[in-house]
Amino acid sequence: MVPEADWTLVNNEPTDSADSATEVFRAYPEADVFPDATTAELPTELSETNVFDGDDFETALLDQSTRDDDLDRTGTSPVVLSIRDLSRSFGDTVAVDGIDLEVREGSFYGIVGPNGAGKTTTLSMITGLLRPDSGHITVHGIDVWENPDKAKRAIGVLPDRLRLFDRLTGAQLLYYSGVLRGLDGATVRSRVKDLAAAFGLEDALNRLVTDYSAGMTKKVALACAMIHSPRLLVLDEPFESVDPVSAANVIEILQKYVAHGGTVVLSSHGMDLIQRVCDHVAIVVNGQVLAAGAVDDVRGSGTLEDRFVELAGGRKAAEGMEWLHSFSD
Ligand SMILES: Nc1ncnc2c1ncn2[C@@H]1O[C@H](COP(=O)(O)OP(=O)(O)OP(=O)(O)O)[C@@H](O)[C@H]1O
Numbered sequence: 084m085v086p087e088a089d090w091t092l093v094n095n096e097p098t099d100s101a102d103s104a105t106e107v108f109r110a111y112p113e114a115d116v117f118p119d120a121t122t123a124e125l126p127t128e129l130s131e132t133n134v135f136d137g138d139d140f141e142t143a144l145l146d147q148s149t150r151d152d153d154l155d156r157t158g159t160s161p162v163v164l165s166i167r168d169l170s171r172s173f174g175d176t177v178a179v180d181g182i183d184l185e186v187r188e189g190s191f192y193g194i195v196g197p198n199g200a201g202k203t204t205t206l207s208m209i210t211g212l213l214r215p216d217s218g219h220i221t222v223h224g225i226d227v228w229e230n231p232d233k234a235k236r237a238i239g240v241l242p243d244r245l246r247l248f249d250r251l252t253g254a255q256l257l258y259y260s261g262v263l264r265g266l267d268g269a270t271v272r273s274r275v276k277d278l279a280a281a282f283g284l285e286d287a288l289n290r291l292v293t294d295y296s297a298g299m300t301k302k303v304a305l306a307c308a309m310i311h312s313p314r315l316l317v318l319d320e321p322f323e324s325v326d327p328v329s330a331a332n333v334i335e336i337l338q339k340y341v342a343h344g345g346t347v348v349l350s351s352h353g354m355d356l357i358q359r360v361c362d363h364v365a366i367v368v369n370g371q372v373l374a375a376g377a378v379d380d381v382r383g384s385g386t387l388e389d390r391f392v393e394l395a396g397g398r399k400a401a402e403g404m405e406w407l408h409s410f411s412d
Contacts, residue, residue, distance in 0.1 A: 169218030180370035193357035196367035239313035264311035
């Protein structure tokens with residue numbers, strides 16, 4: 084049996100469907116994980132389902148009735164995410180210091196900054212995972228901290244330091260993510276198969292997530308973030324550990340998503356990637372936004388990396404490390 088506490092930990096998004104946590108294990112029994120279960124195989128109802136019948140993953144991800152395919156991408160689209168005067172400290176450490184940001188529908192918005200700049204702290208507050216000391220965050224006009232249940236329905240999250248239920252198989256984890264988001268079982272099964280194909284995880288679906296490589300874990304977590312086709316995806320370093328082919332697949336999926344009115348906010352240390360993929364960027368240093376806007380405006384005549392290094396205080400000369408060159412043997 085699965086301990087009750089395991090479910091209550093994550094069950095902050097009640098589903099109104101008939102599905103329940105129990106059904107997850109009826110659909111995806113895994114004898115190695117749950118001794119009471121009898122089958123270690125992925126159920127035939129999933130493997131035999133023809134899911135590529137017009138409702139494939141991309142369609143599902145983009146299936147948002149209120150989206151406007153003719154979205155005005157010139158900066159007059161509706162504001163999806165608004166951050167006002169956001170601050171958060173940990174003891175004497177000011178992690179986020181009065182951040183203001185506005186992200187519009189259909190944006191591919193990058194947040195960059197040096198280590199410890201406050202990116203993860205900011206993203207955690209946006210997604211309702213970390214309470215701000217002050218400030219306001221709204222998603223589609225809904226205050227994330229005054230109305231968290233409603234706001235979270237619109238958000239898909241890839242958090243920092245993936246705390247996944249990694250004693251589930253990939254299929255179980257994805258199924259669980261889908262039913263917790265209120266999707267019916269058939270839809271979840273269909274999307275699980277589409278997501279596995281999109282992320283190259285088909286052969287791993289029946290393995291425990293704890294046995295996944297770092298990149299595979301990142302990909303299954305990304306898939307979990309997308310399964311309910313949220314209006315806003317908030318992704319903390321989504322490409323870290325992900326191989327170039329998989330990253331290119333993920334980028335293509337995300338580009339189609341934003342082209343249809345979805346919105347992506349991601350943090351990354353990959354300046355080339357941000358410059359190539361994002362239309363907007365914010366450079367965060369010491370908990371403050373030092374530059375924000377269209378990528379071309381922020382980088383000016385140089386590269387985004389040049390601008391980043393300039394705002395982050397320039398490169399440090401590697402002095403005082405001569406001992407490293409006097410080898411011990
Ligand atoms: N739970 C915590 N307790 C104490 N200090 C914290 C905590 N979380 C973050 N900090 C501190 O807040 C600051 C910002 O951290 P944060 O993780 O937001 O930075 P980051 O920009 O995401 O860094 P990185 O690029 O290295 O991931 C750092 O000084 C960090 O040590």
